[in-house]
Amino acid sequence: MAQPSITLFNTLTMQKEPLEPTEPGAVRVYVCGPTVYSYIHIGNARTFTSFDVVVRYLRYRGFRVTYVRNYTDVDDKIIKAAHETGEEPVALASRFVEAFREDARALHMVEPDVSPKVSDHIPEIISIIQKLVDKGVAYESQGDVYFAVSRYPDYAKLSKRNLDDLRAGERVHPGDQKREPLDFALWKAAKPGEPSWDSPWGKGRPGWHIECSAMSARYLGESFDIHGGALDLIFPHHENEIAQSEGASGKQFSKYWMHCGFLDIEGAKMSKSLGNVVRLRDALTKVDAEALRFFFLSTHYRHPLNFADKAIADAEYRMEYFYETLRKVDERVAGKDFGKGPLHGEPGRFLKEFEAAMDDDFNAPNGLAALSGLFGLMNELTDKPPVKDKALVGRTLQALREDVRKVSGVLGLFEDEPAQWLLRRRERAVRERGIDVAEVDRLIAERNEARKAKNFAEADRLRTELKAKGVEIMDTAAGTTWKVAAPATEAA
Numbered sequence: 001m002a003q004p005s006i007t008l009f010n011t012l013t014m015q016k017e018p019l020e021p022t023e024p025g026a027v028r029v030y031v032c033g034p035t036v037y038s039y040i041h042i043g044n045a046r047t048f049t050s051f052d053v054v055v056r057y058l059r060y061r062g063f064r065v066t067y068v069r070n071y072t073d074v075d076d077k078i079i080k081a082a083h084e085t086g087e088e089p090v091a092l093a094s095r096f097v098e099a100f101r102e103d104a105r106a107l108h109m110v111e112p113d114v115s116p117k118v119s120d121h122i123p124e125i126i127s128i129i130q131k132l133v134d135k136g137v138a139y140e141s142q143g144d145v146y147f148a149v150s151r152y153p154d155y156a157k158l159s160k161r162n163l164d165d166l167r168a169g170e171r172v173h174p175g176d177q178k179r180e181p182l183d184f185a186l187w188k189a190a191k192p193g194e195p196s197w198d199s200p201w202g203k204g205r206p207g208w209h210i211e212c213s214a215m216s217a218r219y220l221g222e223s224f225d226i227h228g229g230a231l232d233l234i235f236p237h238h239e240n241e242i243a244q245s246e247g248a249s250g251k252q253f254s255k256y257w258m259h260c261g262f263l264d265i266e267g268a269k270m271s272k273s274l275g276n277v278v279r280l281r282d283a284l285t286k287v288d289a290e291a292l293r294f295f296f297l298s299t300h301y302r303h304p305l306n307f308a309d310k311a312i313a314d315a316e317y318r319m320e321y322f323y324e325t326l327r328k329v330d331e332r333v334a335g336k337d338f339g340k341g342p343l344h345g346e347p348g349r350f351l352k353e354f355e356a357a358m359d360d361d362f363n364a365p366n367g368l369a370a371l372s373g374l375f376g377l378m379n380e381l382t383d384k385p386p387v388k389d390k391a392l393v394g395r396t397l398q399a400l401r402e403d404v405r406k407v408s409g410v411l412g413l414f415e416d417e418p419a420q421w422l423l424r425r426r427e428r429a430v431r432e433r434g435i436d437v438a439e440v441d442r443l444i445a446e447r448n449e450a451r452k453a454k455n456f457a458e459a460d461r462l463r464t465e466l467k468a469k470g471v472e473i474m475d476t477a478a479g480t481t482w483k484v485a486a487p488a489t490e491a492a
């Protein structure tokens with residue numbers, strides 16, 4: 001089988017390039033994971049969702065993917081947080097590893113093949129540092145070990161920063177034992193009250209960057225295909241990973257580098273100082289997980305994304321439309337046999353458009369646009385079929401439904417039973433808008449009585465009364481259902 005032609009934007013070359021993995025048919029992916037000192041925020045969630053979709057799509061296209069995403073469980077932030085809570089740093093970190101797993105599951109992320117922790121890989125880390133010291137690219141200084149940036153001529157090839165500017169901007173902090181301002185710590189001598197391990201340079205702990213070099217080499221080899229992370233990791237973290245890994249192995253580290261854009265909150269940068277950091281788990285109490293994924297995916301992963309109440313509400317209405325369509329289609333065709341025969345129009349074209357969009361640097365927004373066409377045709381075929389042949393319509397709907405399942409596996413959307421998703425959505429809206437469900441049920445029952453008695457004026461009056469309460473009713477083959485209507489301002 002020929003390899004599908006996927007292109008991706010490579011931060012290293014600043015160009016879109018065809019994906020040509022080192023081993024044909026197999027893609028090895030490393031993504032820098034969370035530092036587990038707190039709950040992740042929705043900016044982190046966007047990054048991990050983007051790579052979740054990259055991995056799912058590569059698998060959908062037939063690649064064997066090895067996906068590694070680490071946990072940084074040894075870090076200054078963890079030590080600081082542990083001092084504040086009075087916990088052991090290791091205990092605090094493992095608590096937030098569990099919290100991250102819960103969050104990732106809640107957001108329908110696939111579990112990576114390997115999720116290594118720094119604290120489990122100290123021997124690998126020491127061994128790569130030793131290699132760098134032996135090669136003269138790193139040096140020991142009073143129990144610390146530093147990478148000598150001047151000994152690695154390719155430094156800053158990813159970030160394209162100017163070394164003189166960098167040197168001018170870097171301070172040597174008190175207590176630093178480094179020779180030159182740009183040199184960075186691979187190993188830090190132990191300080192009282194901090195976790196530490198034995199090493200050839202005495203007790204200490206790894207610096208931040210070295211962990212990714214050590215763990216990627218362990219699970220993917222010294223050279224692999226795709227390295228991903230958020231944009232703010234390019235410098236210094238990814239730059240330093242390249243320097244360490246290529247300094248030690250003499251081989252190219254990652255062939256392709258992918259970076260996910262920033263997420264703003266209502267037009268402002270998300271930051272602790274502005275007090276506008278939104279945790280994923282808090283967001284998920286207000287917005288459906290798939291609607292949040294839909295919101296993330298409706299902007300290209302490399303572009304900035306603005307998290308705003310209006311945009312989130314729109315994403316939920318869009319998901320509601322999709323699920324209402326799927327419920328109608330399932331009611332019409334699920335489990336039925338319409339025989340073999342031709343299909344109406346060219347229903348397969350939407351999936352092809354979706355694939356073409358995703359082949360082009362994982363362009364999910366264009367993929368979602370193809371999906372709009374697919375759902376539009378489903379609605380047309382269920383509501384106003386342009387042809388009389390019921391078997392033809394049924395077969396076509398079944399083919400479209402099957403394509404939705406394929407897309408669902410890639411985007412992590414529509415993974416729920418439509419009726420269940422819609423019910424959950426309704427329950428949330430009922431709580432938010434303070435709607436009395438018993439009263440709604442009573443008015444619907446009255447309306448059904450009026451319709452039975454052919455008192456259509458009364459039935460219409462009851463429909464209007466419900467509408468005034470924010471309730472929209474739908475008469476389906478399975479009876480009357482209802483949903484919470486969009487508020488007038490948002491529907492406009």
Ligand SMILES: [Zn+2]
Nearest residue numbers: 032212237241
């Ligand atoms: Zn990393």
